[in-house]
Amino acid sequence: MAAPEQAGDLRLDSVSKRFGDFVAVDDLRLVVPQGSFFALLGPSGCGKTTTLRMVAGLEEPTAGRIHLGDLDITDRKPYQRPVNTVFQSYALFPHLDVHENVAFGLRRRGVRDVREQVGQALDLVQLGHLARRKPAQLSGGQQQRIALARAIVNRPRVLLLDEPLGALDLKLRRQMQIELKRIQTEVGITFVHVTHDQEEAMTMADTVAVMNAGRIEQLGSPADLYEAPRTTFVANFLGQSNLVAARRYESGSAGLVVADCYGQKVAVHADRCVGGDEILVGIRPEKVHLLPASHPTSPGDNVLTGGVVVDASFTGVSTQYLVRLPWSQELTVFVQNLGAGGRFAPGDQVTLAWDPAHTFGLAGDAAAGVESDVVTAGS
Amino acid sequence: MSIAAVAHTGSGPEPGQEPPAATPGRRSSLPYWLLLPGLLWLFVFFAIPIFTLLGTSTQTPVPGGDVGAFEQTFRFANYPEAVREYTEQFVRSFVYAGLATLFALLISYPLAYLIAFRAGRWRNILLVLVVAPFFTSFILRTIAWRQILSEEGFVVSSLKFLHVIPQDMNVTASAVAVVAGITYNFLPFMTLPLYASLERIDPRLIEAGGDLYGSSFAVLRKVTFPLSMPGVVAGTLLTFIPAAGDYVNAALLGTPRTQMIGNVVESRFFRIVDYPTAAVLSFVLMAAILVLVTLYIRRAGTEELV
Numbered sequence: 217m218a219a220p221e222q223a224g225d226l227r228l229d230s231v232s233k234r235f236g237d238f239v240a241v242d243d244l245r246l247v248v249p250q251g252s253f254f255a256l257l258g259p260s261g262c263g264k265t266t267t268l269r270m271v272a273g274l275e276e277p278t279a280g281r282i283h284l285g286d287l288d289i290t291d292r293k294p295y296q297r298p299v300n301t302v303f304q305s306y307a308l309f310p311h312l313d314v315h316e317n318v319a320f321g322l323r324r325r326g327v328r329d330v331r332e333q334v335g336q337a338l339d340l341v342q343l344g345h346l347a348r349r350k351p352a353q354l355s356g357g358q359q360q361r362i363a364l365a366r367a368i369v370n371r372p373r374v375l376l377l378d379e380p381l382g383a384l385d386l387k388l389r390r391q392m393q394i395e396l397k398r399i400q401t402e403v404g405i406t407f408v409h410v411t412h413d414q415e416e417a418m419t420m421a422d423t424v425a426v427m428n429a430g431r432i433e434q435l436g437s438p439a440d441l442y443e444a445p446r447t448t449f450v451a452n453f454l455g456q457s458n459l460v461a462a463r464r465y466e467s468g469s470a471g472l473v474v475a476d477c478y479g480q481k482v483a484v485h486a487d488r489c490v491g492g493d494e495i496l497v498g499i500r501p502e503k504v505h506l507l508p509a510s511h512p513t514s515p516g517d518n519v520l521t522g523g524v525v526v527d528a529s530f531t532g533v534s535t536q537y538l539v540r541l542p543w544s545q546e547l548t549v550f551v552q553n554l555g556a557g558g559r560f561a562p563g564d565q566v567t568l569a570w571d572p573a574h575t576f577g578l579a580g581d582a583a584a585g586v587e588s589d590v591v592t593a594g595s
Numbered sequence: 596m597s598i599a600a601v602a603h604t605g606s607g608p609e610p611g612q613e614p615p616a617a618t619p620g621r622r623s624s625l626p627y628w629l630l631l632p633g634l635l636w637l638f639v640f641f642a643i644p645i646f647t648l649l650g651t652s653t654q655t656p657v658p659g660g661d662v663g664a665f666e667q668t669f670r671f672a673n674y675p676e677a678v679r680e681y682t683e684q685f686v687r688s689f690v691y692a693g694l695a696t697l698f699a700l701l702i703s704y705p706l707a708y709l710i711a712f713r714a715g716r717w718r719n720i721l722l723v724l725v726v727a728p729f730f731t732s733f734i735l736r737t738i739a740w741r742q743i744l745s746e747e748g749f750v751v752s753s754l755k756f757l758h759v760i761p762q763d764m765n766v767t768a769s770a771v772a773v774v775a776g777i778t779y780n781f782l783p784f785m786t787l788p789l790y791a792s793l794e795r796i797d798p799r800l801i802e803a804g805g806d807l808y809g810s811s812f813a814v815l816r817k818v819t820f821p822l823s824m825p826g827v828v829a830g831t832l833l834t835f836i837p838a839a840g841d842y843v844n845a846a847l848l849g850t851p852r853t854q855m856i857g858n859v860v861e862s863r864f865f866r867i868v869d870y871p872t873a874a875v876l877s878f879v880l881m882a883a884i885l886v887l888v889t890l891y892i893r894r895a896g897t898e899e900l901v
Contacts, residue, residue, distance in 0.1 A: 294805040307803040321807035
């Protein structure tokens with residue numbers, strides 16, 4: 217990370233966790249800057265929750281150290297760490313009312329003005345009027361906020377959120393995303409948010425770490441990850457990508473790599489391209505322009521000709537096309553519904569064109585990180 | 596249990612009282628037919644004997660009649676007379692039963708906790724071991740305790756060797772032996788409900804307690820124990836009620852000076868053939884237990900718990 221390390225950064229040094237033969241977290245090195253909203257994003261079983269639990273002290277690392285600023289917290293018990301967790305299922309104490317749930321941490325630490333602090337925390341989540349209710353009498357969204365208030369009231373150095381919105385319906389989830397972000401900005405505590413929902417991670421986090429198989433695939437701002445994925449897993453897990461197998465043709469002038477895609481030349485910026493001869497050329501579906509086959513193309517653009525539209529689905533905001541290319545791979549193209557220009561119908565001959573600056577060149581398995589419900593190239 | 600919670604419980608519905616049943620309307624009468632065998636059983640083997648017992652309790656011997664011949668004279672003075680005569684045994688019954696319940700709770704809670712949270716794949720084996728004593732007869736087990744606590748036995752000689760108990764102490768035929776026997780015999784009745792309620796606790800609640808700065812002991816006191824209250828209430832009732840009426844332990848492990856009310860009832864019925872007094876004592880015992888249990892449930896306030 218470019219920024220200088222601050223006193224309260226959360227640092228994981230070569231942390232590993234093995235359960236028997238299974239490696240859940242593999243030599244993880246990670247710095248979470250103080251005060252940031254950090255998301256650990258990945259599919260289930262990628263080790264993100266295990267990482268979170270190790271920071272909370274609920275799991276012990278097999279190897280490596282965890283530091284919070286100058287403090288080595290690796291061997292501390294959960295209750296000795298200035299870290300609090302918002303659990304996936306909220307884990308509110310069913311025998312205590314809302315006020316006592318929120319007061320739990322304060323009372324354990326022997327804080328004096330419990331009533332006042334609990335009141336403030338409940339106001340922060342806008343549920344002050346429910347202080348005397350039992351958790352069972354609250355809706356899912358309300359329970360979620362109480363769980364948040366119960367953790368935040370302790371002013372931890374780091375707040376861990378384990379899929380906090382997983383149990384909420386879509387509308388409520390959107391609302392809570394905005395609210396979580398507001399609260400984080402307001403209290404300035406470091407949030408480490410674990411989620412498998414890429415949209416959730418992208419809308420809220422300053423920095424996203426994409427995890428796969430116990431390792432971090434890529435770390436960066438949501439825009440960085442989306443615009444310049446460095447692995448096929450990231451390209452497919454974060455949004456959709458068209459990945460076309462290509463062969464390096466020449467490392468041309470002006471920092472451009474030219475690749476040969478089944479006989480057609482495509483350019484990639486050298487700093488967005490891996491080394492080696494076998495490349496997967498990637499482009500996001502919304503970056504591609506769809507042109508009638510006869511239409512002239514701009515000289516600088518990457519062009520793939522010989523496409524045939526096989527499916528067009530109109531979604532309102534955009535139309536999603538599936539275009540079959542001569543080597544029978546199907547690519548996805550999103551065309552925004554600007555009202556200008558005609559739409560294409562299945563069977564139309566089309567040309568695909570895009571700016572080389574949006575292209576990325578990757579190595580590896582084209583299907584990595586593809587979620588089963590997402591239609592992508594080559595499916 | 597906080598004062599607020601108790602106050603709330605006090606104003607709540609009567610414990611044990613059923614909430615008003617939903618009006619069945621013209622629904623099927625099947626549920627009532629299904630209740631019938633149970634009700635019939637209760638009527639024949641509980642309601643009728645209770646009234647017979649109540650009737651017997653106010654009888655007096657037939658003047659000049661045979662041993663065991665009684666007539667109904669509605670002599671309610673039987674009650675104060677019997678209670679006055681056997682107050683000592685009543686008190687002893689409740690003290691012994693209370694102590695045995697307390698010891699059973701102290702022994703069972705860590706055991707049930709271990710089985711519920713720490714036993715892993717040993718869980719089922721441990722549960723079978725808890726129930727295993729039931730495979731032998733109650734009487735045999737109690738007699739076995741006589742051997743265990745005897746002067747030459749391993750336990751007593753070890754304790755004496757370690758100077759835990761005085762050298763001249765006799766453990767058999769004492770209050771200690773009776774309470775130990777009751778504790779032992781009713782232990783599974785305490786362990787199983789405790790296990791059932793501990794096992795139902797979401798382990799994430801315990802994790803959350805630790806995460807919120809609760810030490811292991813604080814989490815036990817503030818989270819685990821309150822959530823296991825239904826099991827504590829069920830276990831203590833299942834132990835205390837039969838223990839208060841027990842006579843086998845006092846008969847086999849005690850002396851005439853450690854007699855419990857069950858022993859008096861037994862001897863009145865079968866040896867002295869004084870049915871009215873035995874009936875009075877049985878009835879008073881039942882009533883006393885009912886009152887104690889009601890007060891206890893009110894205080895413990897189980898309906899407050901989820």
